[in-house]
Amino acid sequence: xxxxANSVANLRSNPKLYWVGVALIAISLLALPxxxxxxxxxxxxxxxxxxxxxxxxxxLNIVVGFAGLLDLGYIAFYAVGAYVYALLASPHxxxxxxxxxxxxxxxxxxxxxxxxxxxxTLKLRxxxxxxxxxxFGEIIRIFMNNLSEPINLTNGxxxxxxxxxxxxxxxxxxxxxxxxxxxxxxxxxxxYLLLIILLVVIVINLRLQNSRIGRAWEAIREDExxxxxxxxxxxxxxxLAFAMGASFGGIAGGLFSSIQGFISPExxxxxxxxxxxxxxxxxxxxxxxxxxxxxxxxxxxxxVLRYTAEPLQKMIFGKSLIDPEVIRMLLFGLAMVVxxxxxxxxxxxxxxxxxxxxxxx
Amino acid sequence: MDIFLxxxxxxxxxxxxxAVVALGYTMVYGIIQLxxxxxxxxxxxxxxxxxxxxxxxxxxxxxxxxIVLAGITAAIPVCMATGYVVERTAYRPLRNAPRLAPLxxxxxxxxxxxxxxxxxxxxxxxxxxxxxxxxxxHITSNPNGATISNIQIVIILTSxxxxxxxxGLVYRTRMGIAMRAVSQRPDVAGLMGVNINSVxxxxxxxxxxxxxIAGVMVGSxxxxxxxxxxxxxxxxxxxxxxxxxxxNLGGxxxxxxLMGLIESLGAGYMGDLTNVCTxxxxxxxxxxxxxxxxxxxxxxxxxxxxxxxxxxxxxxxxRPQGLLGxxxxxxx
Numbered sequence: 001x002x003x004x005a006n007s008v009a010n011l012r013s014n015p016k017l018y019w020v021g022v023a024l025i026a027i028s029l030l031a032l033p034x035x036x037x038x039x040x041x042x043x044x045x046x047x048x049x050x051x052x053x054x055x056x057x058x059x060l061n062i063v064v065g066f067a068g069l070l071d072l073g074y075i076a077f078y079a080v081g082a083y084v085y086a087l088l089a090s091p092h093x094x095x096x097x098x099x100x101x102x103x104x105x106x107x108x109x110x111x112x113x114x115x116x117x118x119x120x121t122l123k124l125r126x127x128x129x130x131x132x133x134x135x136f137g138e139i140i141r142i143f144m145n146n147l148s149e150p151i152n153l154t155n156g157x158x159x160x161x162x163x164x165x166x167x168x169x170x171x172x173x174x175x176x177x178x179x180x181x182x183x184x185x186x187x188x189x190x191x192y193l194l195l196i197i198l199l200v201v202i203v204i205n206l207r208l209q210n211s212r213i214g215r216a217w218e219a220i221r222e223d224e225x226x227x228x229x230x231x232x233x234x235x236x237x238x239x240l241a242f243a244m245g246a247s248f249g250g251i252a253g254g255l256f257s258s259i260q261g262f263i264s265p266e267x268x269x270x271x272x273x274x275x276x277x278x279x280x281x282x283x284x285x286x287x288x289x290x291x292x293x294x295x296x297x298x299x300x301x302x303x304v305l306r307y308t309a310e311p312l313q314k315m316i317f318g319k320s321l322i323d324p325e326v327i328r329m330l331l332f333g334l335a336m337v338v339x340x341x342x343x344x345x346x347x348x349x350x351x352x353x354x355x356x357x358x359x360x361x
Numbered sequence: 362m363d364i365f366l367x368x369x370x371x372x373x374x375x376x377x378x379x380a381v382v383a384l385g386y387t388m389v390y391g392i393i394q395l396x397x398x399x400x401x402x403x404x405x406x407x408x409x410x411x412x413x414x415x416x417x418x419x420x421x422x423x424x425x426x427x428i429v430l431a432g433i434t435a436a437i438p439v440c441m442a443t444g445y446v447v448e449r450t451a452y453r454p455l456r457n458a459p460r461l462a463p464l465x466x467x468x469x470x471x472x473x474x475x476x477x478x479x480x481x482x483x484x485x486x487x488x489x490x491x492x493x494x495x496x497x498x499h500i501t502s503n504p505n506g507a508t509i510s511n512i513q514i515v516i517i518l519t520s521x522x523x524x525x526x527x528x529g530l531v532y533r534t535r536m537g538i539a540m541r542a543v544s545q546r547p548d549v550a551g552l553m554g555v556n557i558n559s560v561x562x563x564x565x566x567x568x569x570x571x572x573x574i575a576g577v578m579v580g581s582x583x584x585x586x587x588x589x590x591x592x593x594x595x596x597x598x599x600x601x602x603x604x605x606x607x608x609n610l611g612g613x614x615x616x617x618x619l620m621g622l623i624e625s626l627g628a629g630y631m632g633d634l635t636n637v638c639t640x641x642x643x644x645x646x647x648x649x650x651x652x653x654x655x656x657x658x659x660x661x662x663x664x665x666x667x668x669x670x671x672x673x674x675x676x677x678x679x680r681p682q683g684l685l686g687x688x689x690x691x692x693x
Contacts, residue, residue: 070464120678126460127396128677131599135670138596142667150637150650150657270592274472281465322480329476336469337451340462 029195033188044187048259050299051194052252057279057295058205058288059248064277065286066214067241068221069122070130072273073137077246079144079268080113081106081253083154086263089164092155099166103254110250111243113140118242122235137273144265159264166193166258174261190259197255201248205288208244217241221286271329278332281339284346293348298335302328366500366507368629369622374513374582376621377520381575382598383605383613383620384527385568391608392544392564393456398467399447401595402474403569406443407436407576408586409482412489419490428492429577436573443474444569445562453558471592479588486587489580516578523571524614530567531610540564544608593666597624600673606686615684623672628665635659 036043056078063071084106088097097105121132148156165174165186173193174186208214216237219227228234257263275298283294306324313322339346382404389397411432418428451466497508531537542550543560551557579594580586597620605616633639636658641647650657676683 064461068461070461072468120674124677124681127464128603128681130464131396131596132670132674132677135596135600135673138593139667139670142664146661146663149661150654150659271472274468277465277468285461323484326476326480329472333469333472333476337466337473340458340466340469341451341454344458344462 033191037185037188041185041187044185044191046300046303048187048190048194050296051191051198052256052259053276053279053299054198054292054295055194055201055252055255056249056276057283057291058201059245059252060276061245061280061285061288061291062205062208062217062248063241063245064280065291066209066217066221067238068126068217069238069241070126071133071242071245072130072270072277073117073133073135073140074245074249074276075268075270075273076117076137076140077110077113077249078253078256078272079140079265080110080246081250082257082263082267083144083160083253084109084250085254085257086160086163087153089258090160091162092160096164099164099254099258103251106254107247107250110253111247114242114244114246115239117246118239122238122242134270134273137268137270141265141268144268154265157265159262159266161262163257163261163263165261166190166255168193174259194255197251201251202288202292209288213237213240218286271332274336275332278335282335282346284348287346287348290346290348294346297347298332302331305331363501363503363506364629368625370500370507370509370513372622372625373618374516374621375625376601376618377517378575378578378582378617379594379598379601379620380614380617381520381523381571381578382594383602383617384524384610385572385575386595386599387602387605387607387610387613388540388564388568390602391610392540393452393547393561395452395463396467396599397447397452397565397568398464398595399451399471399474400568400572401591401593401598402471402478403440403443403447403591404572404576404579404594405586405588405591406474406478407440407573408580408590409478409487409576409588410439411436411573411577412487412580412586413482415492416490419492425492429581433574433577436577437570440569440573440576441566444565444572447474448562448565453561475588475591482586482588484588486585489584489586491584493581512581516582519574519578523574524610527567527571528610536560536563597666597669600669600676603673603683604676606683609683609685612683612685619684620669620672624665624668627668628662631664632658632661635661 033044033047036047056074059077060071060074063069063074085099085102087093088095088102088105089099090096117133117136121129124132144154145157147153148158154160165172167173171177173189176186177184177189216227216232219230219232220234220237224234256267260267276295279295279298280291281294282298283292284290302324305327309322309324309327343349382400385400385403386397389395389400411429414435415428415432418431421428423431447470451470452463455463455466493512496511498510498514500507500509531540539550539555539560540563542553542555543557547557550560576586576591579590598617601616601620602613603616604619605612605614607613636656637647638651638655639658641651
């Protein structure tokens with residue numbers, strides 16, 4: 001890992017090589033969906049979901065990584081965003097607003113929910129906050145499940161279907177475009193949209209981290225009392241972290257809604273919150289690149305396992321002994337335990353975080 | 362009135378179970394200030410192990426009491442071992458680490474335990490064999506009135522006995538003195554010759570043993586068990602512990618019983634109160650809804666799982682130290 005850091009540092013000191021590197025990464029990101037489509041369109045879909053998880057992890061990273069507040073109900077904001085999109089762009093209420101209008105609305109509504117959750121709880125110490133957020137996530141899910149009666153708001157456990165896909169300049173992103181022999185499937189087009197949004201979110205995050213706000217969060221995380229003594233309005237800053245994390249979750253949720261075309265409360269269970277948290281923890285809390293790496297790893301490894309573990313088990317034992325879904329969740333659980341025990345700052349630790357989480361305080 | 366009595370009886374039974382689980386949380390919290398997220402999973406494992414033993418023995422023709430006791434005696438050591446291993450591997454190495462670290466391992470452990478249980482017992486609901494005949498007893502003279510079943514009586518009595526035993530252990534034995542000493546000041550307790558590690562392990566194991574019995578009680582009360590049953594149960598019991606004042610044994614009992622009553626009464630009455638036709642009598646605009654579906658209500662019993670969290674949030678906002686807690690708000 002040190003060698004990697006050194007080589008990156010060398011690249012930075014050599015501008016020509018640095019830009020060549022950036023160009024190479026850009027080209028490979030642009031070409032990726034076509035390569036994946038050759039293996040199977042399913043992999044492009046998996047990549048899209050992985051990007052959504054990167055978005056979610058970056059959002060959660062603001063709360064957990066930057067501000068040091070353990071949020072175990074993060075998926076609730078994703079759910080809020082997804083439901084806002086689905087309600088405003090589906091036959092359920094007969095509303096069909098354009099996506100560029102709904103995504104900000106979703107982010108705003110999720111932000112309101114973040115503030116709603118944050119206001120009563122942010123005075124609390126970390127572990128209470130964790131359990132309240134856990135309960136909050138569960139409350140949101142219970143409401144989504146039951147708000148079908150007496151007024152049918154969410155359609156209950158059946159979920160909402162035929163959600164409008166995203167249209168860019170009147171062009172439906174979910175359809176296949178053909179230019180001569182060259183076909184471009186829906187998932188590939190979504191991939192580019194997601195890539196653009198992801199880049200914007202990464203830039204926002206990088207700017208945030210080194211801003212006045214980001215430094216205030218870091219100070220609160222390190223020592224809340226000292227931060228308050230330095231004149232930081234800790235409650236407001238923590239609330240801001242919650243609100244911003246929630247907005248990112250809301251945007252990711254809206255995108256999820258439009259890509260899947262169908263959502264139900266089943267998609268927003270506790271396990272999903274745990275998954276996102278595991279991604280943040282694995283990659284390195286507080287380090288944007290680490291979190292991205294963690295999200296990508298934990299999105300792809302289970303999928304690869306899904307395609308390899310089952311045939312492998314069939315080959316060795318003659319039948320499938322362990323459900324790939326179980327392997328996936330075990331992986332998430334173990335990732336959290338093992339990382340905390342042996343490398344608490346993550347695969348790519350942020351320098352401050354490493355200092356803070358080292359055990360010889 | 363009879364419905365009210367019935368809800369009280371059901372709430373008390375449920376509350377006793379919550380109280381026993383809440384004791385597990387509160388003991389661990391009292392001694393090392395850690396929320397043991399995996400405690401709900403320990404309860405689940407207790408229910409599952411007991412279920413396996415009871416099912417295996419159900420056909421043997423042994424008296425039901427012996428079978429249930431065998432189930433419990435099998436569940437307790439398994440749960441104690443689980444509690445010990447969890448403490449040893451996931452919490453002990455992080456005892457001096459920042460607070461976030463053991464919380465995260467706790468969640469990880471709880472996910473791992475859930476899915477290991479799912480590998481063993483499958484992902485479906487499994488039904489407890491009904492080896493004990495369900496007999497309701499009337500409380501009032503009304504033949505259609507409120508009843509209390511033999512299972513409910515056993516649950517309530519067992520819970521009371523366990524709580525008494527635990528209080529005796531903590532306040533009357535040498536080990537209890539050591540536990541209280543460690544919870545007050547671990548390093549000084551260590552200097553006084555208390556083996557801190559073994560006291561903490563012991564606390565986890567006692568909590569897990571209580572959890573095992575609670576698991577058997579929940580399983581036999583509802584008649585079903587599921588690999589995810591520990592999650593909600595654990596959350597509610599934790600809320601109960603916070604309601605009573607976390608770290609306080611009496612508080613856990615009080616909080617648990619209150620929580621059971623709140624949930625039972627809430628589920629029983631909020632549905633009627635928020636029924637669209639009831640609302641129609643007081644507020645305008647509900648007539649169409651009432652005519653369309655007279656039985657639907659805004660907060661029916663399907664919302665019963667929400668009450669625990671609402672209580673939790675209210676307590677944390679207005680009285681973070683809980684009903685019986687003495688700690689200052691800053692600790693919460």
